[in-house]
Amino acid sequence: MGEETEISVKRENQDTDENTDSGVKYYTREEVQAHNMSKDTWLIIHDKVYDITSFMEEHPGGEEVLLEQAGADATESFEDVGHSTDAREMLQQYYIGELHMAVLIVQTVCKLKFVIFKIEFETHCQDEPLCKLEILEWISNVEFKLCAEENMSQID
């Protein structure tokens, strides 16, 4: 189901070259991923998309760290650094749109299911490896691809 949603999102974007709703432009993760070089750098932070190409050389934390995140979701690393309010306000200048609604919905459903899984796992599985394997299989299916990796680390 998740995969189908993403494919239809891509087709939509290919047809119109953009996907807008009330002036907001929406991007799939694949589209953001294509802008992963120093002369063309996009980032996702808190589900918003930023074109930071012109900011690369100005970044007080250096270009290197931004390049490592280029085309990807930099939310965690951005937050880990504990950026100032000024830094957060600077983000606005580079804002170009949002992650596609469909992507956000799949992500949210996935995260909710994972919360349920985690409760089930902690209540019923404890030290039973087979139980953990069954659940890992369930969580690794296509629908959960988007967040499985991130969430898996919580139970390793």
Ligand code: HEM
């Ligand atoms: C467009 C997004 C970003 C903006 C606008 C931004 C802006 C800034 C600003 C203004 C500072 C100076 C300190 C402060 O005011 O907090 C800073 C420092 C820093 N940033 Fe970013 N940043 C961005 C993304 C990132 C990302 C994704 C990373 C990590 C991968 C990162 C890593 C750092 C580090 C390590 C410093 C500390 C530099 C030091 O203390 O010497 N930044 N950033």
